[in-house]
Amino acid sequence: xxxxxxxxSGALAAQVALSVSSQNVANLQTKGYTRxxxxxxxxxxxxxxxxxxxGVEVSSLLRFSDxxxxxxxxxxxxxxxxxxxxxxxxSQLESVMGDETASLSAxxxxxxxxxxxxxxxxxxxxxxxxxLNAASLMAERFNGLNNVFNAQLxxxxxxxxxxVDSANAQIATIARLNRQISETQATGQSAxxxxxxRDQAIDDLASxxxxxxxxxxxxTRNVSxxxxxxxxxxxxHGTLKAAPTATNPQEFTLTFASTTYVLDAAKxxxxxxxxxxxxxxxxxxxxxxxxxxxxxxxDKVNTQLGAGFKPDGSAGTxxxxxxxxxxxxxxxxTAGFLDADLAFSSDGTxxxxxxxxxxxxxxxxxxxxGSIGTVLLSDAxxxxxxxxxxxxxxxxxxxxxxxTVRTQSVDDWQSTSGVNQDEEAVNLIEYQNMYQANMKVxxxxxQLFDATLAMMG
Numbered sequence: 001x002x003x004x005x006x007x008x009s010g011a012l013a014a015q016v017a018l019s020v021s022s023q024n025v026a027n028l029q030t031k032g033y034t035r036x037x038x039x040x041x042x043x044x045x046x047x048x049x050x051x052x053x054x055g056v057e058v059s060s061l062l063r064f065s066d067x068x069x070x071x072x073x074x075x076x077x078x079x080x081x082x083x084x085x086x087x088x089x090x091s092q093l094e095s096v097m098g099d100e101t102a103s104l105s106a107x108x109x110x111x112x113x114x115x116x117x118x119x120x121x122x123x124x125x126x127x128x129x130x131x132l133n134a135a136s137l138m139a140e141r142f143n144g145l146n147n148v149f150n151a152q153l154x155x156x157x158x159x160x161x162x163x164v165d166s167a168n169a170q171i172a173t174i175a176r177l178n179r180q181i182s183e184t185q186a187t188g189q190s191a192x193x194x195x196x197x198r199d200q201a202i203d204d205l206a207s208x209x210x211x212x213x214x215x216x217x218x219x220t221r222n223v224s225x226x227x228x229x230x231x232x233x234x235x236x237h238g239t240l241k242a243a244p245t246a247t248n249p250q251e252f253t254l255t256f257a258s259t260t261y262v263l264d265a266a267k268x269x270x271x272x273x274x275x276x277x278x279x280x281x282x283x284x285x286x287x288x289x290x291x292x293x294x295x296x297x298x299d300k301v302n303t304q305l306g307a308g309f310k311p312d313g314s315a316g317t318x319x320x321x322x323x324x325x326x327x328x329x330x331x332x333x334t335a336g337f338l339d340a341d342l343a344f345s346s347d348g349t350x351x352x353x354x355x356x357x358x359x360x361x362x363x364x365x366x367x368x369x370g371s372i373g374t375v376l377l378s379d380a381x382x383x384x385x386x387x388x389x390x391x392x393x394x395x396x397x398x399x400x401x402x403x404t405v406r407t408q409s410v411d412d413w414q415s416t417s418g419v420n421q422d423e424e425a426v427n428l429i430e431y432q433n434m435y436q437a438n439m440k441v442x443x444x445x446x447q448l449f450d451a452t453l454a455m456m457g
Contacts (some may be wrong), residue, residue: 002051002054003441003442003444003445003448004441004442004445004446005054005055006020006053006054006055006056006441007055007438007439007441007442007445008055008247008438008442009043009052009054009056009057009436010055010434010435010438010441011435011438011439011442013038013040013056013057013058013257013434014297014431014432014434014435014438015435016038016058017037017038017040017058017427017431017434018431018432018435020036020037020038020061021424021427021428021431022038022428023036024419025419025421025424025428026039026425027271027419027423028419030198031351032197032199033196033204033415033419034064034065034192034195034196034199034417034419035063035064035419036061036062036063036064036066036190036192036418037061037062037427038058038062039058039059039060039061039062039273040056040057040058040059041056041057041059042055042056043055043056043057046253051102051218061190061192063192063195063417064416064417065195065416065417066413066416066417067365068180069409069412069413069416070199070213070413070415071201071213072409072412072413073203073406073409073410073412073413074202074203074206074211074213075154075206075210075404075409075412076402076405076406076409077270077406078204078206078207078209078210078211078270078407079269079273079398079402079405080207080402080403080405080406080425081206081207081208081269081271081373082269082270082271082273082274082277082402083272083274083395083398083399083402084271084274084399084402085159085271085274085278086208086274086275086277086278086282086395087199087392087395087396087399089152089155089278089283090278090282090388090391090392090395091392092148092152093148093152093276093286094385094388094389095114096145096148097145097381097384097385097388098385098388098389102144103141103385104141104142104145104290104293104381105378105382105385106141107134107137107138107140107141107142108138108377108378108381109299109378110134110137110138111131111134111135111137112360112362113136114127114130114131114133114134115131115333115356115359115360116360118130118131118344118353118356119353119356119357119360124369125339125340126344126441128339128340129199129339129455131339131342132333132337132338132339135305135319135320135333136333138297138331138334138335139320139331142290142293142294142330142331143328143329143330143331143332145290145292146287146290146326146328146330147284147328149286149287149290149326150328152283153279153284153287153326155184156275156278156279156283157242157249157250157279158273158305159275160250160276161242161250163271164240164241164242164252166208166273166320167205167208167209167240167272168239168240169284170201170202170204170205170208171223171231171232171237171238171239171240171438172237173198173201174198174201174202174205174221174223174231174232174236175232175234175235175236176235176238177195177197177201178192178198178220178221178232178234178235179220179234179235180194180196181195181198181219181220182218182219182220182235182388184233184377185218186218187217187320189314191219193246195219197398198221202221202223203293205223205231206270207224207270207271208227208270208271208272209269209270209271209272209273210225210226210268210269210270211224211225211226211231212224212225212226212369214226216234218234220235222234225254225268226267226268226269227263227264227267228259229254229256229263229266230256231256235391236256236257237256238254238255238257239254239255239256240252240253240341241254241255242265250265252264252265252268252272266280266281269415277444281457282391283371283372286371286384286388287298287326288370288371288432289369289370289371289372289380290330290384291324291325291330292367292368292370293352293367293377293380293381294322294330294331295324296332296367296368296377297320297323297331297377298320298322299320299321299322300319300367300377301320301359301362302319302320302366304355304358304362305317305319305342305343305355305359307317307343307346307355307358308343308344308345308346308354308356308359309345309346309347309348309355309357310340310341310342310345311340311341311345311350311378312340313348314446315339315343315396316342316343316355317334317337317341317343318334319333319334319337319341319342320332320333320334321333321334321335325380343355343449344356344359346358348400357401361378363376363377364376364377364378365377367380369384369385371387372384372387389413409446427433
């Protein structure tokens, strides 16, 4: 009977809809899950003009997905990744360089303060030894800070290599899921779970580098860098690599379809771009600035000592040994240098402090520092710390904004694609009522059928 067939189709459709709602509820807390719904469609009456219809069917399963909101969420992930990766490094440098008792400024002040203390009586050995002790302490502060720079540099490069390895795994996953999604949809089956997994992989990849995503007619997605190079085309994918070369301590390349491209990591965005920009625009320039200060202190002090005379009347010799580059010991006191080697006299006369006064005046002389220009030696470290503090505060503000944008974009995506517990509760009740109503129709149809048979009997 048509009544029974119609009601049966309605009961079966209600079962499918209940199954979809149960799946949504089960994944209420699943990250990246996109809610679904059964799309019901009436089955037409066919060629019988007196038939109302042939029931209902589930024509397809809908995914509540908005491509624009997904793209916005991925862009926000990239910006957040860039800002969040560098803040710990900035905070560490700000803490080390800004420490009042361990800063370069304190070491420089102590060194020139020790020389001023000798000014009243250049003869006593304890005061002259204090100058040597302060010189050693100042050199150690330069070297200690340089060690922090080198440690951060190594950490940044190691972290970027690990990010590249993780990104390659996600790129391969996206290509593999593209193939599976295309094959599954070609057979008419639902690929929603695989699409969710692919979108989650894209979201994770977007935090590591800025990406552009485009959809294909077969359900696959192409992923490329914002600089244009393809990472994934359908089920094909490229491979990123970070390796040292003769001219670059960590060169980034992308190999796709037997073609290799050299990438500017600073333009990649995300965690990779943020770390690279921190290294090239903040860490290395700051290390060079400290190197400039150490070199000029050594040059000025050694030159002035060379113009003076020791207590025994002989010419002065260099106090400091400066080593250029990123060597851990950029500044050291000359091996074997004694307090008697301090050439404080300007003419060799016992008790003369003419050269000592010129040495003490070096503190107020100008020096040239790469990122801040010409400044007084006494102000150089303070200005660098101030500049670092400004950079840190600017990044913190940008990081807070990025976190807010990311949260808003995720909430916006959730409003469309996320599971609403109250909505699903209503759906469960409605589809349960639909199922029960159709079963009631079947019961009525059976009663009518039995009554008809009884009348005919």
